[in-house]
Amino acid sequence: xxxxxxxxxxxxxxxxxxxxxxxxxxxxxxxxxxxxxxxxxxxxxxxxxxxxxxxxxxxxxxxxxxxxxxxxxxxxxxxxxxxxxxxxxxxxxxxxxxxxxxxxxxxxxxxxxxxxxxxxxxxxxxxxxxxxxxxxxxxxxxxxxxxxxxxxxxxxxxxxxxxxxxxxxxxxxxxxxxxxxxxxxxxxxxxxxxxxxxxxxxxxxxxxxxxxxxxxxxxxxxxxxxxxxxxxxxxxxxxxxxxxxxxxxxxxxxxxxxxxxx
Amino acid sequence: xxxxxxxxxxxxxxxxxxxxxxxxxxxxxxxxxxxxxxxxxxxxxxxxxxxxxxxxxxxxxxxxxxxxxxxxxxxxxxxxxxxxxxxxxxxxxxxxxxxxxxxxxxxxxxxxxxxxxxxxxxxxxxxxxxxxxxxxxxxxxxxxxxxxxxxxxxxxxxxxxxxxxxxxxxxxxxxxxxxxxxxxxxxxxxxxxxxxxxxxxxxxxxxxxxxxxxxxxxxxxxxxxxxxxxxxxxxxxxxxxxxxxxxxxxxxxxxxxxxxxxxxxxxxxxxxxxxxxxxxxxxxxxxxxxxxxxxxxxxxxxxxxxxxxxxxxxxxxxxxxxxxxxxxxxxxxx
Numbered sequence: 377x378x379x380x381x382x383x384x385x386x387x388x389x390x391x392x393x394x395x396x397x398x399x400x401x402x403x404x405x406x407x408x409x410x411x412x413x414x415x416x417x418x419x420x421x422x423x424x425x426x427x428x429x430x431x432x433x434x435x436x437x438x439x440x441x442x443x444x445x446x447x448x449x450x451x452x453x454x455x456x457x458x459x460x461x462x463x464x465x466x467x468x469x470x471x472x473x474x475x476x477x478x479x480x481x482x483x484x485x486x487x488x489x490x491x492x493x494x495x496x497x498x499x500x501x502x503x504x505x506x507x508x509x510x511x512x513x514x515x516x517x518x519x520x521x522x523x524x525x526x527x528x529x530x531x532x533x534x535x536x537x538x539x540x541x542x543x544x545x546x547x548x549x550x551x552x553x554x555x556x557x558x559x560x561x562x563x564x565x566x567x568x569x570x571x572x573x574x575x576x577x578x579x580x581x582x583x584x585x586x587x588x589x590x591x592x593x594x595x596x597x598x599x600x601x602x603x604x605x606x607x608x609x610x611x612x613x614x615x616x617x618x619x620x621x622x623x624x625x626x627x628x629x630x631x632x633x634x635x636x637x638x
Numbered sequence: 639x640x641x642x643x644x645x646x647x648x649x650x651x652x653x654x655x656x657x658x659x660x661x662x663x664x665x666x667x668x669x670x671x672x673x674x675x676x677x678x679x680x681x682x683x684x685x686x687x688x689x690x691x692x693x694x695x696x697x698x699x700x701x702x703x704x705x706x707x708x709x710x711x712x713x714x715x716x717x718x719x720x721x722x723x724x725x726x727x728x729x730x731x732x733x734x735x736x737x738x739x740x741x742x743x744x745x746x747x748x749x750x751x752x753x754x755x756x757x758x759x760x761x762x763x764x765x766x767x768x769x770x771x772x773x774x775x776x777x778x779x780x781x782x783x784x785x786x787x788x789x790x791x792x793x794x795x796x797x798x799x800x801x802x803x804x805x806x807x808x809x810x811x812x813x814x815x816x817x818x819x820x821x822x823x824x825x826x827x828x829x830x831x832x833x834x835x836x837x838x839x840x841x842x843x844x845x846x847x848x849x850x851x852x853x854x855x856x857x858x859x860x861x862x863x864x865x866x867x868x869x870x871x872x873x874x875x876x877x878x879x880x881x882x883x884x885x886x887x888x889x890x891x892x893x894x895x896x897x898x899x900x901x902x903x904x905x906x907x908x909x910x911x912x913x914x915x916x917x918x919x920x921x922x923x924x925x926x927x928x929x930x931x932x933x934x935x936x937x938x939x940x941x942x943x944x945x946x947x948x949x950x951x952x953x954x955x956x957x958x959x960x961x962x963x964x965x966x967x968x969x970x971x972x
Contacts, residue, residue, distance in 0.1 A: 426866060450869030461861045463725050464914040474857050478869035485853045487641045487917065532868065 383432030407579035410589035450478035454529035469509040475531030519550035537569040644918040651925035667943035707928035708837035712886035714927025717901020722859040732898035735795030739769025740891035763888030824897030824950025833893040840889030847882040852916035899957020
């Protein structure tokens with residue numbers, strides 16, 4: 377559904393992402409991992425057209441991403457950012473209905489249709505926010521608010537979800553809920569997700585593929601088992617780690633080792 | 639917020655506006671008889687009013703009230719638009735320096751093209767647009783525009799343009815200076831038919847454009863990047879809305895000077911009593927803004943009648959305390 381071919385993205389002269397290729401197929405979850413400043417967010421912003429690549433090409437459903445109008449991209453790719461910045465009081469319903477913007481039959485104005493409301497209600501129950509419709513966004517807890525942000529992305533009915541550290545400010549239980557929701561969506565075999573995360577264990581457990589980045593370059597791309605080897609992680613993060621198998625899921629389990637043993 | 643509720647809110651505000659309009663046309667230094675005046679307003683005939691009373695009602699009071707209404711519409715909706723676009727509940731044409739930009743434009747037109755009345759609203763529009771773009775650029779730091787930075791940028795532009803205004807004033811002859819000082823604070827007494835027409839046409843076009851972009855503004859006020867991700871052509875909407883808001887401010891300043899705080903008070907009250915949805919905030923602010931300025935101007939011309947206050951003094955008396963309250967409360971809520 378989305379293919380990036382050798383894309384390079386510059387900020388001024390500085391190359392933030394260099395020659396990265398990535399292919400997203402329906403039903404897959406791809407985790408992007410790497411140290412701060414590795415170019416993960418820049419890559420994600422390139423994949424939805426916010427930042428234009430200086431070299432390389434991005435194809436969305438076989439056609440160049442550049443050839444789509446903004447509304448066309450928004451119907452196919454949804455982004456979940458770290459945190460919503462709320463300066464005006466909006467209700468959860470109003471916020472999530474915002475995801476229906478690209479589907480408005482009246483162009484960029486008008487009111488939401490019955491179908492818009494129907495889709496939104498479905499998303500609210502999927503994200504366990506039934507009954508929250510008329511609550512104000514800035515009165516919600518961090519976990520609830522982040523679920524509403526995910527809900528707005530799901531309300532776009534886009535088949536590709538791009539998530540930029542969706543769990544950064546959440547506690548353990550809420551992190552798992554978020555990723556379970558995303559994984560559940562992708563198990564329909566139509567939706568795919570690209571998730572930036574710092575939690576290597578979550579990446580190992582939920583992702584089909586892992587893209588490891590450092591200094592704007594792709595170091596490795598493959599299954600969690602292939603990518604998350606101790607040698608690579610030491611090389612990329614400069615930290616000794618222990619990698620074994622999770623006793624229940626069998627996914628690679630990464631434990632940082634602080635200090636020198638014995 | 640649904641279409642039905644929005645229409646309901648606007649219907650109520652329209653009734654309020656009609657009531658305010660009727661009452662305002664009756665009160666003043668000369669009180670007019672109620673039933674005969676109502677009859678004259680509805681039928682357009684004399685209904686037993688003396689010719690002097692008719693002249694007061696139709697030639698003096700009504701044009702002034704209509705202008706007040708148009709100015710209120712322009713400023714309140716422009717304020718709502720700036721607030722949504724700059725994501726700042728404190729944004730207001732007067733405080734951002736946009737009104738001063740329009741004032742510089744108007745005065746330049748008066749000094750250099752005095753014979754052409756049409757040059758005033760045009761230059762006012764150009765001045766407002768220039769001031770808007772300058773404030774926007776100044777407020778956008780590396781870390782994005784914070785509410786405080788925007789207000790500071792507004793203060794700087796305002797003081798700079800105030801010096802420009804003082805400079806232009808010195809180019810005028812002394813007899814006109816007093817009327818200009820009055821005009822700068824917002825003065826609705828100098829209405830002409832063409833200025834009234836300009837104000838109404840600008841209000842119609844400007845409010846129309848803003849309503850058409852209200853749904854995009856709903857997303858942009860929650861963050862430009864999120865709006866872009868959700869399909870809003872952010873750059874285009876920003877330009878269109880800035881132009882429409884500048885048109886509104888330009889038309890109102892060209893016809894009545896800088897009436898302050900209308901764009902702060904009215905959208906705030908509308909949001910407080912309905913919702914933040916711009917599809918209701920903008921049309922409701924248009925109607926409520928018209929009522930607000932008509933009431934303020936009625937007070938301005940009756941409190942110390944037969945002498946008058948500038949209407950801007952009344953709106954600032956109401957608006958400045960509200961601004962302080964909003965600032966103290968933090969800008970995160972409304």
